[in-house]
Amino acid sequence: MPKYDTVIGLEIHVALLTKSKLFCGCSTTFGGEPNSQCCPICLGLPGALPRLNERAVEYAIKAGLALNCTIHEISRFDRKNYYYPDLPKAYQITQEFYPLCTDGYLEYFYGDSLARTKITRIHLEEEAGKLIHSGASIIDSDYSLVDYNRAGIPLIEIVTAPDIRSPQQARIFLEQLRLLLNYIGVSDTKMEEGSLRCDANISLKPLGSTQLGTRVELKNLNSFRALERALTYEERRQGEILDRGDKVNQESRTWDERRGRTLPMRSKADALDYRFFPEPDLPRLKLRPGWVEEIKSTIPELPMERLSRYEREYGLSRYEATFFVNYPDFGQLCEKLAAMGWEGSRAANLLMGEYARLAREKGHLTPERLAGLLEIIEDGLISSNQTADVLEELFNSNLSAREIVLEKGWQVLADTDELQALIGEVLQGNVELVERYRAGETKLYGFFVGQVMRATEGKADPKIVNDLLRKELGT
Template sequence: MAVSAGTTNHETFIRKTTIHKTFKEQEGDSHAMTGALHGYEAIIGLEVHIQVRTSTKLFCGCPNRFGGEPNTRVCPVCMGYPGVLPVLNREAVRKTLGAGLMCDCTINTYSKFDRKNYFYPDMPKNYQISQYDLPFCRGGTMPVSGVGLSGGEMQSKGIGITRIHLEEDVAKSTHFGSYSGIDFNRAGIPLMEIVSEPDMRTPDEAYAYLTGLKQIMQYAEISDCDMEKGQLRCDVNVSVRPVDQTAFGEKIEIKNLNSFRAVHRALEYEIDRQISDLREGASLRQETRRWDDALGMTAVMRVKESAHDYRYFPEPDLMPLEIGTDWRNEIQDSLPERPGVRRDRFVAHYRITPYDADVLTQDKLLADYFERAVAKGATPKTVANWMQTELLRELSDSAQGIAESPVAPEALAELVALIEDKTISGKIAKDVFHIMFATGKAPSVIVEEKGLKQVSDDAEIGVFVDRALAENPAVVEDYRTGNKKSLQFLMGQVMKFSRGKANPQSANRLLKERLEASEG
């Protein structure tokens, strides 16, 4: 399955979509997702478009931002007015090269832009400035491993990246029944096209590849990859073939995939459908299908016409680019540690579990947070636990990102220190954290203000212990007759009387001592 370097979103006008119905569905039996491969394997390749985060568009000075009133962030250049010329945004090139280096790509030392010719209303010049035979990056790898989305362990492997090139985004068409509107705010936003090799065999691998790409883009601050804002768009190519066959089957392209989960579901559906059709003796044809997320199925959009001739030729308005070793090295040095490398380092260096390391390195900011807290001397494992439970829960409850966290990593480290030096108990610490999150106050201040300091003095705790024993003679009796569980109730009483401040270890020891002493 050759993944073409430049298919467009808009080869023909879509008038109608017909829902593919299998023989079984027509009989009323819903298409059962069996997931069984029956001796077939799937071949999956992905073509991902990612908008590069820059302050301005690729070839003009208009702001690169999402949304806003239609056609308010436009100028003669991005509207394709007569006489205008493109001027290349160096930052977009820099970030594209960064993306390539993060994926172990080879950087072409000589690169250029080309014109890709086709007519469509969302294309201001009716040609797109793109890259044809000399993309900025080629030949990279994206590693996938671990537990896949469907719960199974994936075989560790590297998914090949054929190429990464830079091009201008097109305008956004919106169809209003009898007419269409075009918003050129999006036209000219720098867009990377990342083409994979047909190396993926399962929906889990495709999902992991996409997650990995997104993670890298966010790590290196190349793109926010917000699919809802169209910052990451994905087309899938999938075919199936008997495992002992080397020739590829008929390639199906799937469009309208609005989330990684949709990619996974669509692939599950499509692989199943293709295998069923082949097993029923039907032959497949090369076509483009549209994923319907609500129905959970794909439908034919168009059957592949003869290959579109884009008549690429070198863009005469832009000079070719020589990417020198100095610039390449400078970019390389500015890139962050890769997520996979960081995860392995967390396990080796901080002695946290691979699972914890995985969660913490999912997001660069989360991993940075962790390291900042640990740098303050807090025990890594404790920090990891607190982040994954209290911090992430509070953030999710308040719909905030880690960047907006009212609790700074230094404050969390201080809280952990208060627990570890027994100033407060773990239980009290949870309350303190809640207040920290709500008020942004330092934990020591909260402990001071609320008088939450743990009581570790035996004499002081002894008072609460004596009271618990005195007020509960029946429970004491129960304990002495052998029901050791009664100790828990008495502990609860001690904590209640001390308003949670009694050091639990001390309270436990004192309780046992007195119960056993009077027993003896």
């Protein structure tokens, strides 16, 4: 029995997929020569003035709409002041007081139930540069290099309410959020390149209590796995502190992936006062009338809508529909096969099995070639356990499924007379076993089936074999 409720909130930074930076025309392409994508504005040189990127605002609004937020006609930029070598201006332009989007939510399936996590706010801000240390961290390095290519790339920060109840749910929420952002095309959400980053706060409170416990912030959660592991570790650590009757320290902790534990960060960062004030170089942001509606009309079908359409129109199970929603390339194939008249569950059966493994390795087959395979299964030309072999050949040759089977001589043996004769031989060769079977040793049945299949090199139609064999054995 757990003694505590776990309370988790997330802050997610998402790099927007614009061609240029938030306040200048510099390229946002990843992986360029260090410091080759900067200008006086993103380097914060004296006298350089920012100019807002309209596409970044559009993408932020699009994310806000997809997350059911209120989009504010008027918002404002503020300066967050602090010194760090990756921040050339010594302040970050963000939206502290009047964010662009507030009060939204994301719905998703968590286990069998529908969960809803509130989105407190989404605001626009600029990315910092990147430090490359000669050692493992800034403290034990002889020197650090700084690359400002990243400085000024547009970000949205998405902040959830403390609505999440477990480390597993946090992970699923983040996966669903990422999927949604991919669907609307505002970010490539590559965690490994830092275009999706997540911080979490977590606290425990006595079961059922309304009073929130002391919260700890977790940083450096660079993968879904790290998020879940760090929260799980922290949940246990805080539980043990409370069990002892001690108090949890309010602090920031970092996740040490290698050691599998959270460690306190130097507390100075917490004590910072950022001295926010309105950004004097930018006017307040006022959206032109009708723009939000225009953006709304460009939002495609979202994951949850697609999930229920797949269940409803194609009769897919929740599990199957989820697979196709999570892997839209597979979903598209399923839709094309359905459009050709194939039942959703037949298509799912084919696409989610051996095909998925092969396609991930070699790329997709055309829906026509897949339909050809479904057809010969339907015709009974091959049995379903031969599907994998035919698939393998489909990836390696230009022949159709039917041509492959005929050329290889893989067609199923469905000739009743021929099978009847074979069964007769098998039974005559095993007279003693047949008698034992008839005397009640029914587990021998599998042996007879095996003998027939072996005699036909596995090509006999299993249904016909069963029918004939049962008749012969008199059961």
